[in-house]
Amino acid sequence: MKPVRRDFLLELPKPELHCHLDGSLRLDTILDLAQKDKVELPSTDRDQLEKAVTVQGQVKNLETYIDKFQITLSVLQTSDALQRAAFELAQDAAAENVRHLEVRYSPILHQDRGMTPMESLDAVIAGLHEAEKEFNISTGVIVCGIRNFSIESSILLAELAIAYKYRGVIGYDLAGVEENFPAKDHLEAFYLIRNNNVNVTLHAGEAYGPASIHQAIHYCGANRIGHGTRLREDGDLMNYINDHRICLEVCLTSNYQTGSLKKIENHPVKFYHDYGLRLSLNTDNRLISGVTLVDEYMLAHETFNFNMLDFKDFIISGFKSAFLEHRERTKLIKEVAHQIDDYLGVGNQKY
16 A cells, blocks of 8 residues: 555645635735724734634634634625635635635625625635636535524525525535534524525534434435534434435544544544545634645544545545536546546556
8 A cells, every 4th residue: 555645645636525714714814904904903913813813722612713713704894805715715725636615604794894795705706716717626605504693694694595506605504603502493594495405514513412413414404514523422323324425524623623522533533434434524724723634634644544545535425425516526536536546556446
């Protein structure tokens, strides 16, 4: 078996299915936007700002992690800022040869200066489309409802996602604090989403148990699960997810940082992979977690001894589960599979 090398992982076509726009800005962009739009930051010193916005080690809980977004959201309250952030995120992903990037964010968090959710979404889609023209990458937006916000806001966002279907939006999500804010409280929004054939992915099983994952699938119709770290606590549900090939969007670094795990070695990703679950590797928040996608692959290798064949499974599973048209998925899967086969010297297989 050939060794896992960072340079080869960098060259390899990859998907990223779980990446938050407001958690993945460039540090210099925050400083620039703050100066341009007269936004007060915790510090204008680059090193101090990095310490304030990027998680150092492990935080108390998911809520503490989410607090970091107050800094990034403060500079994302204009169309120009959102368009720039979206373009730069796609550019950064393309530099890692991410061939398909799904960007999630919530338009209702960008209204402090009077921007409407529609204007916000137009700006993000424009930035991503601009990047698609310059780089070898496909993109799509996943609109996020917020668990701890009202059902009315979730319905508004669901209607927005439906209106922008085929115009850049590829899915709907429910993010935010899990505990005490069950997904089933937002059923009316998911009824609209599912009735209009919009893809669904849900944050679940990160800071709360498998009951959260159960609701995401059986109440809300999730096609994928964001995180799913605590799925192993319910073997019957795990079998259901495995049998129905529901992909878990794994984010190793952020799962450790939020305190979902006491040690990174405790992450169930190895158990899930050995069991046969469909998995993809993702950054979650490139800035706030201080990671790149290649960093996540290398962490998986160094911690769990995943090899290139394992990564082939992760990558192909990610493309299979992407909210892409079937023909495009098939094309990407064949391309990446043959490239890995060539590297490993195993001969091209049929996919």
